[in-house]
Amino acid sequence: MLEVQHLSVNYRQTSVLEDIHLVVHPGELVGLIGPNGAGKSTLIQSILGLVPAHQGQVLLDGQPLRRCQHRIAYVPQRSHIDWDYPITAWNVVMMAQTRAAGWFRRPNRDARRTVWAALERVEMLELRHRQIRELSGGQQQRVFLARALAQQADFFFLDEPFTGIDKKTEAVMLRTFTELQAQNKALLVCSHEWGDALRRYDRLLLLNRTLLADDVPDTVMTLENMQRAYSQTPSANGIDRLSEFLVC
Structure with missing residues (x-):
């Protein structure tokens, strides 16, 4: 817990x-969830x-989180990542294992095998040798989800993972979330979603x-x-979004 x-x-x-x-x-x-500037990303980052x-x-x-960092995986916002850094999808995911084993081993x-399985799980194995900057936004997001999977963590924190992705990536991510829940893993997802999509969550924090x-x-809504x-x-935009939720 x-x-x-x-x-x-x-x-x-x-x-x-x-x-x-x-x-x-x-x-x-x-x-x-919450309005822009509500502190959602700050909350995740302060928890971590x-x-x-x-x-x-x-x-x-019951233990301070700083003593259990190996049990935590984090997928940051795409806007916080340097996509021009020269690294392949394979090596991005391998970073999860390198950190655990030691940088010089x-x-x-x-x-x-763990990295292979993680990439296969998010349907990115065929593109494992592609430079990360050459991938689409959805593919990049799947690579970073694979990196989190390769950490073999118990708790997953994802900051706006559904922003700017394609339908295939959304389906892969939702399937992966369901699989993780079945394995008794916990997920906290910072989201800007509205409408019926919010019903995919067990609970909402506003x-x-x-x-x-x-x-x-x-x-909650x-x-x-x-x-x-x-x-x-509330702004007109906020009311419109609430209406979207209520009519779904």
Whole structure:
């Protein structure tokens, strides 16, 4: 079980996240939603220790998360990755095994098998020797999902994985999520999705600096919660998106 206790983050003396408490259980697919600038990416990064917290702690099965980093896999936003870096899809995924074994050790047969299986699982094996910059956005996303799979983690954090991808990649990712859940893995997905797509999640976390709602999708996506998320005066865009959800 992953537990976030009273997590707060400040940036230049401005509060970005306030007193966040949440729990993610093994086998859950949890969606993290909220308006732009709500702190969704910051929350994921602070849980992972990539952004310093002002207060609070993150526990994994009762232990500080920093002691259990090998059990965590992270797929960042595509906009945070240098796609011009000269590296093949195979070597991107192999980085997961290299990190575990040590940077100066040659990958062994088991490591190569793990990378092969991860690429095959996301249907990118045939393009394993392709430079990452030569791949489409969806293919790039599948490679980074394969890298997370190759870590053989228990908890997966994905920041906007469905942004700018094709239908095939979406289908591959959803199938992989279902497989991971069946293996009792947990997934926390930062999402900008709306409409019926939100019903794919077991639970939704609605965030705007604080955690406004934490429940099943139909309970979270109400007009009252949307008004709270959009500071009591939701934008027309926010209302339109809520309407999309309600009519699905």
